Each structure stands twice: as structure tokens, then as C-alpha cells.
Amino acid sequence: MTDNKLSPIAQLADKSLLVMDDDGPLRNRLSRALESRGFEVKSAAGVSEALAIIRENPPAFAVLDMRLDDGSGLTVVEEMHNLRPDARVVMLTGYGNIATAVAAVKAGAVDYLAKPADADDVVKALLAINDDLPAPPENPMSADRVRWEHIQRVYELCGNNVSETARRLNMHRRTLQRILAKRAPR
Secondary structure, three states: OOHHHOOOOOOOOOOEEEEEOOOHHHHHHHHHHHHHOOOEEEEEOOHHHHHHHHHHOOOOEEEEEOEEOOEEHHHHHHHHHHHOOOOEEEEEEOOOOHHHHHHHHHHOOOEEEEOOOOHHHHHHHHHOOOOOOOOOOOOOOOHHHHHHHHHHHHHHHOOOOHHHHHHHHOOOHHHHHHHHHOOOOO
16 A cells, blocks of 8 residues: 555554543543544543643644533643644534634644534544645534534533523523423434
8 A cells, every 4th residue: 555545644653642521421432433543542531631641641632622620621732732832732612612712722722623523523623734724514513403412511511400501591491491302403
């Protein structure tokens, strides 16, 4: 097989990658998907665990959650770029807004993706060269699906407490109950 037929990941000298997310199932699923694409993945459930990993051996790539129970993913981005300036970092968040996207890019992230991100989109963002933007997703989530995902995330963060979730989302409790009883939109 010639070099030009190898996948972009197979051509990399350093395939080390850190996945940091406090959502265990998402972290495991994304780690497995990135391993199957050729990366050598280590995972962390929080900021302190991630900092220990990167201080021991800074990876070439990282996929980091923005908000975690023990801190911010921005702390990890800054430490990665102090220890390994050439590292390529993609930030993931369930709470996307312009201010946090700007902060992530200023800290050294190469891209900022909304959860749940597809592994192929993550790889495209990690491997994008210079200012080449990855192509938009083939099948982006619908607005209804994004709304549903956000409600589910807040509901989970509130310990599955309907009243507290409704208060935080500024919606009527019964409206929230109807939304939670339905299947996820496509």
C-alpha cells in the first residue's frame, strides 16, 4: 500500500489523543470510535484526571468537554498548549454560545463542536489543516433534536427532577413532562 492511499490518521507520527468528558457513556463511545479510526486514546472523566495524563505525556490531540464537575475544559486546553504547543484540541459542549467558543479558540482549541458530536466530525476538525474549515455535516441535527438534547442534558444535571428542570428552563412543569414522555425527534 502506498502512502497516498493510507488514511490521514495512519500517516501521523503521533496518534495520541485524550478524550475528556464527564458523561461516561459519551466518553466511552467517542473513545471507541476514535480508536477504531486509528488514534491511540486515553480518556479522563474530569479536569484533574486529564491534567495528570497530559503532564505525564502530553498527547498530540484532544477532545475536551467544556463544562465538567471539577472545572473547565479551558484549563486543560491552556495546560496542553503550555506543555505541547503543536497539540490540536477540539472542544465539545452541550451549552454552545459565542462567548465560550471565542474563549476556547483563544485558549488554543482548533474547533468547537456542539454535543453530541459525530466521531467523523471530530476527526475532520482535529485533522483540518491551518484555516481549512471542515465541511458542514452531511446530516446535521434538526432544531427539534438540538432542543430535545438540551432539555435531556439539563434534566440529567438536575438529578431527573422535573420541577427543578422546568424552573431552570423557564417552562411549565407539565409542558416539560410531555416533552420528556415523547421519543427523541430525528
